[in-house]
Amino acid sequence: MSETEQSEMQGMLTRWQALKKQAEGGELRLDPEIGTRLAAHAGRMRDQLDVMVTNATRLAFLSGFGSLGSAQALQGKFAQKADNGNDSAVNRLKQSIDVVTLMKETYELAIGKLQESDQSAADKLAALNPGGA
Template sequence: MADAYLSGELGSAVGFAGAGAALGAIAQQNDQMSQQVSSGQLKMNPDAANKAAEVYKSKADEVDRLVQKADALARVEGLGEYGSAQQLAGKFGQKARNGSTGAADLLANLRNELNRKADLFRQAAKDYVATDEQIGEDLKRGSQA
């Protein structure tokens, strides 16, 4: 599920700018899901929702490992003292960390959105259980009246 989510959005992205745009679309989908959960329009079977949440959490953990690797690119050493070597090291640093458009930055945003999606699934499961319990209580009161 998460693989299809990622490949569908990020798989079509070209370069860092494309990845940033795809992350914006993912955030927008999460915003819509958040609104549905908050308004009570989205409630999910707890088993299915919790399984989906675990998949997204697992993917977020994988992406977190990539964040750490990409972050290491910001500190490239051993290229020498020449100006061209220092410029090259600086370019690696910018590709790794550049506000919101560096590789580590984009990956960190992806990790955050995956964790957010997992939390939304967990909340949808809780809402399902709460609604189910409320219906059960209402039925008990109705049968006792």
């Protein structure tokens, strides 16, 4: 992964960590219907990324390069690109999974805080009107 791409991925991760903290503190709130749909979409994205990780892991087992030393070296480089290398497809996908997981958790927290806030307001209103109507 290039330095720019790595920086962008780290930036996304940092941004979603900050948003999650805001949701935990009640500063970030979402309409329950919208938040539920966003969380469900993030869950589907996570599922798709999991499938991609499985497929990328399989790419590490390549054959058909021949018996020459240079062919074996090339085979090893392709295997590292798929899995186990610092810049492997699997590592990139796992970083994306981390971001999508944070997104889903953030949406769920933002929904919960809005619902808690609504319930708190309803409880306070009910306390002000003990007669009930």
